[in-house]
Amino acid sequence: MSISKEADRIRCVNDRDLSESLLADRTVKRVNEQITRMEEKTPSGIRRRLLATSVRLSQRMAPDLHKMADGCIEKLGMDIPLELYVFASPQYNAMCFKPQDGRLFVMFASSLLEAFSESELRFVMGHELGHHVYQHHDIPIGYILRGESRPDPRLAMQLFTWSRYAEISADRAGAHCAQ
Secondary structure, eight states, rough: OOOOOOHHHHHHHHHHHHHHHHSSSSSHHHHHHHHHHHHHHHHHOHHHHHHHHSSEOTTTTHHHHHHHHHHHHHHHHHHOOOEEEEOOOSSSOOOEEETTTTTHHHHEEEEHHHHOOOOHHHHHHHHHHHHHHHHHHSSSSHHHSSSSSSOOHHHHHHHHHHHHHHHHHHHHHHHHHHH
């Protein structure tokens, strides 16, 4: 996947540099290989879980939200089918899941959709899509930090540092979409 010029321009440089370094790290490579083997044996079934635990928001059900998503997709130079979901929750939250079967999934807490303004929702949408655009899912921080063996302390510090920079990049994508 290539990043559009505009998305690359707003990306946090430290996110980009640390991503490259982490993706070359042998522990990160090993964990990614393990994840790939697990997925080949037993696909994670993200879409199935989303459909079982939340409501898929079709174009007809949520035309305004889809319009916001289309705007963000265009601004970030993305080319992937998107499915939007909502789950019942009093807490403000949203998530973007690693693509599966050529589709990207974004899920929102119901309270967020009820309380946020249009520009705030565009920011959240852009933030979540930013994680995909910048391939943040390619660094499996949770698997590494909570794995069977503890990672080297230097790697753990790099992962925590990268995670903060990744959030800055996603925030910049969100701000770009909110304009």
